């Protein structure tokens with residue numbers, strides 16, 4: 001099963017350094033890791049740097065990868081929709097990225113399975129331009145999943161989804177990662193989602209890693225005050241799970 005760690009990772013846009021010295025422990029396949037932090041902290045930049053879409057100092061360590069399979073896939077926050085394609089065509093194109101254009105039955109069955117798992121089969125032959133924001137986000141998730149990577153970097157994948165879809169997609173991702181051994185890193189603003197679905201959490205602020213570790217240790221009232229500038233309580237809900245309750249912002 002794959003493991004990934006980063007060492008002293010950094011990134012610049014032009015001359016401006018926006019990420020520096022990010023080092024993590026080994027993040028194991030089969031688990032979900034939340035990447036959290038305020039707006040403009042550097043979460044997307046970290047993902048792009050790990051995926052090799054931008055260059056910079058530091059190293060990405062991968063171990064126990066499977067030869068022949070795609071290793072790292074980045075699902076961006078905003079997906080430029082090519083309105084000419086249908087949903088099905090766009091997912092097929094994602095599946096064929098970097099390989100021959102010959103399509104096998106098994107690949108079509110896999111696309112059907114993923115569209116069904118995300119409950120978007122009914123959209124298959126709609127053009128991308130006709131979709132709502134949430135529907136487009138579900139299609140982006142399908143495009144990432146069909147590539148079956150060993151490490152999946154998901155940039156705020158539930159930001160446009162309604163509550164039912166958020167819970168369904170995150171539950172599905174958790175089940176998929178533990179079943180397939182995929183390592184999922186997921187940028188989130190909803191800390192209750194991080195607490196519920198992610199074993200590990202990495203906190204990024206001002207282009208640096210503040211802390212990382214087991215989610216319940218990392219997400220604390222102090223972190224919410226110091227990094228997010230909100231007064232908040234973390235309490236056990238009636239089911240015994242920790243939940244974040246925000247009281248007010250700190251001016």
Ligand SMILES: Nc1ncnc2c1ncn2[C@@H]1O[C@H](COP(=O)(O)OP(=O)(O)OP(=O)(O)O)[C@@H](O)[C@H]1O
Nearest residue numbers: 013014018037038039040041042043044045046077
């Ligand atoms: N293509 C770019 N060119 C120049 N600067 C960029 C570019 N992309 C991002 N930045 C800058 O890098 C910094 C980090 O941005 P990034 O998108 O990584 O933040 P983020 O933590 O993902 O934020 P958010 O939660 O708002 O999505 C910001 O100051 C942003 O303005």
